[in-house]
Amino acid sequence: MSKFRSVLFAVAKLEHFNNNSKMTISRASFSSIPIIDISPLIKMRSHPKHYDQDDMKEKKVVKEIDEACRKVGFFYVQGHGVPFEMIDLVRKLGHDFFNLSTEEKHTIKMTQASGWRGYQTLGENVTKGISDMHEAIDYFRDCDAEFPRLLHEDHPLSGRNLWPSSPAAFQPVYKQYLTIMQDLGRTILEAIGLALVGSRDAFEGTRAGNPFWLLRVIGYPPMEQKVTEVGCGEHTDYGLLTLVNQDDGIRALQVKNEDGDWIWADPIPGTFVVNIGDMLKVWSNGEYMPTVHRVLNDGSKYRVSVPYFYEPNFDAVVEPLDICKKRAEGISKYAPVVYGDHLTNKILNNFK
Ligand SMILES: O=C(O)CCC(=O)C(=O)O
């Protein structure tokens, strides 16, 4: 655990007020990652006309998500409504792409000119100065009139997403997947709004009403040097929520608890692993802390994982929410940060 995190945890006995009752939740060390059935949230979104019974079920899920965010920073979601065939197909297309020749993969090579979008070879991505043993394709939300800052050609992230021509289904399937995942991200964030502020619209409008997104298709070959290599070095995610679609049957993703032990986030077929990012830490004034994680693919199979990152508006000024400050006796633990600047700095530090 970094020094920074230990200091925060020392003060992380959080006073949480809900329905006028005072509830104290400490961030105790966890040994497993909760599984949450979010089908009541999905039902609520698709059938706005609902009954008391639905409200009760929604409240229960909101509480489970709140506790997971406070205690672990990670949870699995099931009952999310995304067809299993789609989840599997997305990863299969990833495998098909990574199986192509280097020459073919380089037809969508990431460059500075592409705004850091596209394919990166094994070891090109760097976490804390160490090369990650993965190859990947990176996508960000397209530059359009809604993101004027990214329309300026001199912005480092300005550019076009690069889609491979093979496999042919890659682009249409991924575009459909992106739309589905944006809906799912918003649904989970609404529950977090209810939990933190008592309003499902807490993050709409200038906060995350026009969310930026990133998607990474990551391929991890089995590690050869099991002691010195790492598939993806330890880090926290930059934004709001990450929804990970990982290969079944391969244990590789690990989450660090407060004692410094690594807890496996084993794949559970048909679920997404959800974790919170740096921006939710700032908005919640430290009530929700992003948890350090890493990937070690030390088995014998090639692993594909597709994290989708649901982010704030690119221009959002992220600062502790009033109600969260109030719960911390008026103390603001973090300075305001512009999400797009935070992201740009992180991305520019990711490459050698
Ligand atoms: O490959 C995974 O399971 C997770 C990757 C990850 O943590 C990331 O891309 O931020």
Ligand SMILES: [Fe+2]
């Ligand atoms: Fe991550």
